[in-house]
Amino acid sequence: MTGSNYLLESGGTKILVDCGLNQGSHFAERQNFEAFAYNPQDITAVLITHAHIDHIGRLPKLYKDGFHGKIYSTHPTKDFAEFLLLDSEHILNKEAEREGKPPLYTTEDVMAVMNLWQGVDYHASVTVGSFAVQFLNAGHILGSAIVQIEAEGKKIIFSGDLGNYPAPIITPTEMLKDANYCLIESTYGDRVHEGVDERQEHLEDAIEDIVKSGGTLIIPAFAMERTQDLLFHLNELVEHGRVPRVPVYIDSPLAIKLTEVYRKYQSYFNAETKAVIHSGDDILNFPGLHFTLTTEQSKEINQVPQPKVIIAGSGMSQGGRVLHHELLYLPDPKSMILFIGYQVAGSLGRQILEGAKRVKIFGEEVPVHCTVRVISGYSAHADQPRLLGWLSSMRSTLQKVFVVQGEKESPVVLAQKIRDDLALDAVIPEPGQEFVL
Numbered sequence: 175m176t177g178s179n180y181l182l183e184s185g186g187t188k189i190l191v192d193c194g195l196n197q198g199s200h201f202a203e204r205q206n207f208e209a210f211a212y213n214p215q216d217i218t219a220v221l222i223t224h225a226h227i228d229h230i231g232r233l234p235k236l237y238k239d240g241f242h243g244k245i246y247s248t249h250p251t252k253d254f255a256e257f258l259l260l261d262s263e264h265i266l267n268k269e270a271e272r273e274g275k276p277p278l279y280t281t282e283d284v285m286a287v288m289n290l291w292q293g294v295d296y297h298a299s300v301t302v303g304s305f306a307v308q309f310l311n312a313g314h315i316l317g318s319a320i321v322q323i324e325a326e327g328k329k330i331i332f333s334g335d336l337g338n339y340p341a342p343i344i345t346p347t348e349m350l351k352d353a354n355y356c357l358i359e360s361t362y363g364d365r366v367h368e369g370v371d372e373r374q375e376h377l378e379d380a381i382e383d384i385v386k387s388g389g390t391l392i393i394p395a396f397a398m399e400r401t402q403d404l405l406f407h408l409n410e411l412v413e414h415g416r417v418p419r420v421p422v423y424i425d426s427p428l429a430i431k432l433t434e435v436y437r438k439y440q441s442y443f444n445a446e447t448k449a450v451i452h453s454g455d456d457i458l459n460f461p462g463l464h465f466t467l468t469t470e471q472s473k474e475i476n477q478v479p480q481p482k483v484i485i486a487g488s489g490m491s492q493g494g495r496v497l498h499h500e501l502l503y504l505p506d507p508k509s510m511i512l513f514i515g516y517q518v519a520g521s522l523g524r525q526i527l528e529g530a531k532r533v534k535i536f537g538e539e540v541p542v543h544c545t546v547r548v549i550s551g552y553s554a555h556a557d558q559p560r561l562l563g564w565l566s567s568m569r570s571t572l573q574k575v576f577v578v579q580g581e582k583e584s585p586v587v588l589a590q591k592i593r594d595d596l597a598l599d600a601v602i603p604e605p606g607q608e609f610v611l
């Protein structure tokens with residue numbers, strides 16, 4: 175995944191939209207250490223669409239390289255970002271150390287970045303030089319935004335990542351009109367999500383099967399949104415007696431901290447979720463759920479008799495506590511690994527997903543004898559029909575569409591579909607390419 179990073183210039187003011195980390199098979203990708211294609215000192219402000227690391231991960235380097243302007247995002251994005259940047263600092267530094275590289279940035283750089291950061295509400299107006307900016311709801315993760323920028327009488331839309339629908343907790347993507355230009359993400363530009371409606375039933379099946387086999391169910395999960403979506407669905411399954419009682423562990427300090435941010439921003443939840451909370455149910459807690467914050471607590475999970483469910487990061491098994499559980503339970507035919515998120519090419523998760531019989535964890539050869547299962551309906555990304563549907567509401571005014579952020583064929587397929595179905599001019603910009611609007 176290429177880190178998202180766009181520069182806009184008008185009337186001598188330069189602003190950025192997002193400043194993301196490149197994520198491949200590991201965090202410390204070579205490109206992350208390279209100099210920016212512009213002078214960070216010249217940037218007045220950075221507008222952040224949402225807190226995923228491929229949208230914020232290079233902000234501390236930007237600061238380190240001379241940026242001292244302002245950073246704007248929604249309030250939840252700001253809160254999430256602090257935890258996520260500190261977490262990735264830790265992972266990046268461990269990787270850099272192993273490879274004999276200097277650290278990309280330090281915790282001091284992260285804290286300096288947070289001091290430049292200002293949270294704003296959805297639809298509030300922000301002025302930066304000659305740019306008028308608004309953050310609109312992208313429906314991707316809590317606090318995620320589409321960035322709308324007006325300058326020189328033109329309106330340009332940066333989609334950020336657009337959400338899937340219906341999402342368990344958050345409100346859906348806003349439909350827009352009157353835009354002249356749009357940058358649209360294409361993560362799933364070549365795919366149609368299946369089973370959004372059945373995802374909870376599939377989760378129910380997985381738990382019932384693991385209780386029957388007496389093994390361990392490992393769910394590698396992204397700490398943000400995916401973990402909370404799972405908690406929301408597990409809460410419903412448990413509260414309604416649809417699954418047998420089984421201990422569930424959230425074994426990720428990051429996920430535990432981010433879940434607290436969710437509790438703080440309940441005003442951003444959708445009406446159904448608010449109604450459940452209003453009825454007196456804690457949507458992010460249920461009998462049998464354990465949050466294991468410390469390493470000691472994490473290790474104690476091994477002693478708990480099976481069956482059990484462990485939700486741990488990282489979501490693509492590129493690091494984190496999930497590796498310790500995979501080491502133990504991948505060789506166990508009674509156990510199951512359940513993928514609910516995107517697995518980038520080269521990641522350990524992708525290898526297991528594609529049927530590898532042996533994988534390497536901490537330098538050790540580990541045979542994979544457990545069941546491997548996937549639920550695709552938990553994707554937090556819009557699929558091709560949703561991307562096209564969202565774009566079509568702006569169709570009458572759009573002069574050009576830029577298709578960005580997708581692997582391999584997905585931008586190509588989406589761009590062609592935009593030309594064919596919506597009769598719009600669609601281009602796939604190269605990294606570093608400039609356009610005059």
Ligand SMILES: [Zn+2]
Nearest residue numbers: 224226314335
């Ligand atoms: Zn995202």
